[in-house]
Amino acid sequence: IAWIFHGQKLDLWAFVGMGLIVSGVAVLNLLSKVSAH
Template identity: 60%
Template sequence: MKSWIFLSVAILTEVVATSALKASDGFSKLTPSIVVIVGYVLSFYFLSLALKGIPVGIAYATWAGLGIVLITAIAWVMYGQKLDLGALVGMTFILVGVVVMNLFSNVTPH
Protein backbone atom coordinates (compact mmCIF):
# COMPACT_ATOMS: atom_id res chain seq x y z
CA MET A 1 0.00 0.00 0.00
CA LYS A 2 2.88 2.37 0.74
CA SER A 3 4.08 2.05 -2.86
CA TRP A 4 0.68 3.21 -4.11
CA ILE A 5 0.83 6.24 -1.82
CA PHE A 6 4.27 7.05 -3.25
CA LEU A 7 2.87 6.66 -6.77
CA SER A 8 -0.03 8.99 -5.94
CA VAL A 9 2.39 11.63 -4.65
CA ALA A 10 4.51 11.18 -7.81
CA ILE A 11 1.46 11.73 -10.00
CA LEU A 12 0.27 14.79 -8.08
CA THR A 13 3.71 16.45 -8.02
CA GLU A 14 4.11 15.79 -11.75
CA VAL A 15 0.71 17.36 -12.43
CA VAL A 16 1.61 20.42 -10.35
CA ALA A 17 4.96 20.73 -12.14
CA THR A 18 3.43 20.40 -15.60
CA SER A 19 0.72 22.93 -14.75
CA ALA A 20 3.40 25.35 -13.55
CA LEU A 21 5.36 24.78 -16.77
CA LYS A 22 2.74 26.73 -18.71
CA ALA A 23 2.75 29.47 -16.07
CA SER A 24 6.58 29.68 -16.17
CA ASP A 25 6.31 31.23 -19.66
CA GLY A 26 9.36 29.42 -21.00
CA PHE A 27 11.16 29.60 -17.63
CA SER A 28 11.04 33.40 -17.75
CA LYS A 29 9.05 33.66 -14.49
CA LEU A 30 10.96 32.64 -11.38
CA THR A 31 8.31 31.27 -9.03
CA PRO A 32 6.56 28.96 -11.51
CA SER A 33 9.99 27.86 -12.79
CA ILE A 34 11.00 26.82 -9.29
CA VAL A 35 7.71 24.95 -8.88
CA VAL A 36 8.44 23.10 -12.15
CA ILE A 37 11.93 22.02 -11.10
CA VAL A 38 11.00 21.03 -7.55
CA GLY A 39 7.83 19.30 -8.75
CA TYR A 40 9.62 17.15 -11.32
CA VAL A 41 12.42 16.24 -8.91
CA LEU A 42 9.87 15.19 -6.28
CA SER A 43 7.81 13.34 -8.86
CA PHE A 44 10.72 11.22 -10.05
CA TYR A 45 11.88 10.63 -6.49
CA PHE A 46 8.46 9.33 -5.40
CA LEU A 47 8.13 7.32 -8.61
CA SER A 48 11.44 5.64 -7.78
CA LEU A 49 10.11 4.77 -4.32
CA ALA A 50 6.89 3.41 -5.82
CA LEU A 51 8.89 1.14 -8.13
CA LYS A 52 10.16 -0.80 -5.12
CA GLY A 53 6.73 -2.39 -4.80
CA ILE A 54 4.93 -1.84 -8.11
CA PRO A 55 6.07 -3.29 -11.45
CA VAL A 56 7.55 -0.58 -13.66
CA GLY A 57 5.03 -1.09 -16.49
CA ILE A 58 2.04 -0.81 -14.17
CA ALA A 59 3.50 2.15 -12.29
CA TYR A 60 4.44 4.06 -15.43
CA ALA A 61 1.12 3.38 -17.17
CA THR A 62 -0.72 4.62 -14.08
CA TRP A 63 1.59 7.64 -13.65
CA ALA A 64 1.42 8.69 -17.28
CA GLY A 65 -2.25 7.87 -17.86
CA LEU A 66 -3.60 9.62 -14.81
CA GLY A 67 -1.19 12.49 -15.40
CA ILE A 68 -2.58 12.99 -18.92
CA VAL A 69 -6.16 13.01 -17.70
CA LEU A 70 -5.48 15.32 -14.75
CA ILE A 71 -3.39 17.76 -16.80
CA THR A 72 -6.10 17.91 -19.45
CA ALA A 73 -8.72 18.62 -16.78
CA ILE A 74 -6.56 21.39 -15.31
CA ALA A 75 -5.96 22.87 -18.76
CA TRP A 76 -9.73 22.87 -19.31
CA VAL A 77 -10.41 24.64 -15.99
CA MET A 78 -7.43 26.99 -15.71
CA TYR A 79 -6.57 27.78 -19.33
CA GLY A 80 -9.90 27.35 -21.10
CA GLN A 81 -8.69 24.47 -23.26
CA LYS A 82 -11.62 23.07 -25.20
CA LEU A 83 -12.24 19.34 -25.03
CA ASP A 84 -13.93 17.86 -28.06
CA LEU A 85 -15.43 14.39 -28.43
CA GLY A 86 -12.13 12.93 -29.64
CA ALA A 87 -10.31 14.20 -26.55
CA LEU A 88 -12.96 12.83 -24.21
CA VAL A 89 -13.02 9.44 -25.95
CA GLY A 90 -9.23 9.28 -25.93
CA MET A 91 -9.03 10.07 -22.22
CA THR A 92 -11.69 7.45 -21.55
CA PHE A 93 -9.56 4.87 -23.38
CA ILE A 94 -6.54 5.92 -21.33
CA LEU A 95 -8.45 5.52 -18.07
CA VAL A 96 -9.87 2.17 -19.15
CA GLY A 97 -6.37 1.00 -20.09
CA VAL A 98 -4.98 1.98 -16.70
CA VAL A 99 -7.85 0.21 -14.91
CA VAL A 100 -7.48 -2.93 -17.03
CA MET A 101 -3.72 -3.08 -16.41
CA ASN A 102 -4.16 -2.59 -12.68
CA LEU A 103 -7.02 -5.06 -12.26
CA PHE A 104 -6.18 -7.82 -14.72
CA SER A 105 -2.41 -7.85 -15.19
CA ASN A 106 -0.50 -10.71 -13.59
CA VAL A 107 2.78 -8.79 -13.70
CA THR A 108 4.58 -8.98 -10.39
CA PRO A 109 7.27 -6.73 -8.96
CA HIS A 110 10.87 -7.89 -9.11
Protein backbone atom coordinates (compact mmCIF):
# COMPACT_ATOMS: atom_id res chain seq x y z
CA ILE A 1 0.00 0.00 0.00
CA ALA A 2 2.87 2.36 0.83
CA TRP A 3 4.19 2.13 -2.74
CA ILE A 4 1.21 4.19 -3.89
CA PHE A 5 2.51 7.18 -1.93
CA HIS A 6 6.08 6.61 -3.10
CA GLY A 7 5.20 5.57 -6.64
CA GLN A 8 7.99 7.42 -8.43
CA LYS A 9 10.74 6.06 -6.18
CA LEU A 10 9.36 2.54 -6.47
CA ASP A 11 9.13 2.88 -10.25
CA LEU A 12 12.73 4.07 -10.40
CA TRP A 13 14.06 1.18 -8.32
CA ALA A 14 11.69 -1.22 -10.08
CA PHE A 15 13.12 -0.21 -13.45
CA VAL A 16 16.67 -0.48 -12.07
CA GLY A 17 15.92 -3.92 -10.65
CA MET A 18 14.29 -5.11 -13.86
CA GLY A 19 17.22 -3.76 -15.86
CA LEU A 20 19.70 -5.65 -13.67
CA ILE A 21 17.67 -8.85 -13.94
CA VAL A 22 17.29 -8.56 -17.72
CA SER A 23 20.98 -7.76 -18.21
CA GLY A 24 21.94 -10.63 -15.89
CA VAL A 25 19.79 -13.08 -17.85
CA ALA A 26 21.22 -11.79 -21.13
CA VAL A 27 24.78 -12.21 -19.85
CA LEU A 28 24.03 -15.74 -18.62
CA ASN A 29 22.53 -16.62 -22.01
CA LEU A 30 25.56 -15.22 -23.85
CA LEU A 31 27.97 -17.09 -21.56
CA SER A 32 26.03 -20.33 -21.97
CA LYS A 33 26.09 -19.95 -25.76
CA VAL A 34 29.82 -19.19 -25.77
CA SER A 35 30.59 -22.13 -23.46
CA ALA A 36 28.38 -24.40 -25.58
CA HIS A 37 30.53 -23.63 -28.61
